[in-house]
């Protein structure tokens with residue numbers, strides 16, 4: 373088995389609080405993987421660490437041959453906040469900024485992707501609806517030619533039509549051999565497109581399985597598999 377990403381024995385603390393503890397995750401190339409967990413479970417923190425946006429951790433994070441946060445930053449496309457809420461630049465100008473910062477940003481792809489998603493390039497960022505905001509974030513992230521894409525809750529608080537459009541873009545725009553890790557609270561939006569699932573709970577990854585394995589060996593839907601880790605009413609949160 374080829375490995376794209378190895379996270380081993382990862383522990384991360386902030387302000388005396390343990391946010392991630394002894395976490396292990398392995399990703400293969402050419403996969404769409406769901407990172408599932410309740411609010412506050414640590415999904416965003418894990419993505420920030422993988423992307424090189426957060427440092428000072430214990431353990432190993434290795435993407436191909438790249439081990440340092442700066443090296444990973446160059447080849448991981450992370451859908452972190454693309455602009456401040458009050459940013460009134462037009463979308464095309466924000467994309468221009470990304471084009472200058474990231475050598476692997478593809479402006480032509482961005483224009484096609486944004487158009488596919490129904491975004492007007494002259495729209496102003498601070499006037500976007502929530503759904504269009506999420507679409508823009510996904511369009512920016514998928515416009516880089518990266519090895520690993522981290523999409524942090526792209527379906528958060530948006531309507532089903534917008535969700536469907538984002539799911540289609542994920543399928544259509546994933547470069548061959550690249551892997552996309554998508555975080556979500558509930559798996560319904562993306563269950564059909566997942567190759568594998570990793571469940572975050574109690575500051576760590578409690579299980580990671582291939583989607584086929586869940587369906588065939590466990591005889592479960594991915595939704596049931598995920599829900600089995602969270603008893604009714606139980607949440608991680610802070």
Ligand SMILES: Nc1ncnc2c1ncn2[C@@H]1O[C@H](COP(=O)(O)OP(=O)(O)OP(=O)(O)O)[C@@H](O)[C@H]1O
Pocket residue numbers: 386387389391409410411412413414415416417418557609610
């Ligand atoms: N700088 C910080 N100092 C202390 N605690 C923090 C800090 N950043 C995050 N946390 C805590 O770490 C935990 C994990 O947060 P994180 O945002 O990674 O979770 P999440 O799974 O992405 O949640 P959500 O689904 O709500 O976005 C939370 O309890 C959060 O309060």
